[in-house]
Amino acid sequence: xxxxxxxxxxxxxxxxxxxxxxxxxxxxxxxxxxxxxxxxLRPELDVDPYSQPMELRIERGGGVTGSFYxxxxxxxxxxxxxxxxxxxxxxxxxxxxxxxxxxxxxxxxVGETWSxxxxxxxxxxxxRN
Numbered sequence: 001x002x003x004x005x006x007x008x009x010x011x012x013x014x015x016x017x018x019x020x021x022x023x024x025x026x027x028x029x030x031x032x033x034x035x036x037x038x039x040x041l042r043p044e045l046d047v048d049p050y051s052q053p054m055e056l057r058i059e060r061g062g063g064v065t066g067s068f069y070x071x072x073x074x075x076x077x078x079x080x081x082x083x084x085x086x087x088x089x090x091x092x093x094x095x096x097x098x099x100x101x102x103x104x105x106x107x108x109x110v111g112e113t114w115s116x117x118x119x120x121x122x123x124x125x126x127x128r129n
Contacts, residue, residue: 029085030078033104034058037126039068054126056087064089068100102126 037054055066056073064076068091076089087109088101095117102111102124109126 029080030058030062030087032085033078033087033102033109036129037109038129039109039124039126041122041124043122053129058087067091069098071098 034056037056038051039054041050041052042048052069054068056064056078057066058064058078062078064073064078064087066073066076068089071091071093073089073091074097076087078085078087080086084103086101086103088099091098091100095115097117098113098115100111100113102109104110107128110123111126112121112123114121
């Protein structure tokens with residue numbers, strides 16, 4: 001039996017059902033997310049402002065480090081697919097892990113954070129500093 005022929009983008013096509021690109025330098029679109037951001041964490045847009053800083057460093061290969069809400073990013077990945085450029089990562093506090101993800105829309109990151117330990121999910125947006 002012959003092995004299945006891989007799509008031009010290799011194993012990613014089999015595992016992700018499509019081609020994804022991950023930080024490889026040059027004109028890499030995921031690098032557009034690197035840098036300092038101010039995250040708007042208001043639960044509703046008509047309440048007093050509440051923001052926190054986020055720093056994203058995107059490594060060659062798509063690994064993500066940095067910090068969010070005063071906590072180091074413990075694990076993360078950036079990539080592109082389906083016409084989107086996105087990042088996902090994990091932070092933690094005494095209540096447990098926080099899982100965050102966001103996609104770049106124009107110059108804004110549109111994301112959400114889920115805390116299982118604190119039983120909440122918070123949509124957010126972030127603007128570049």
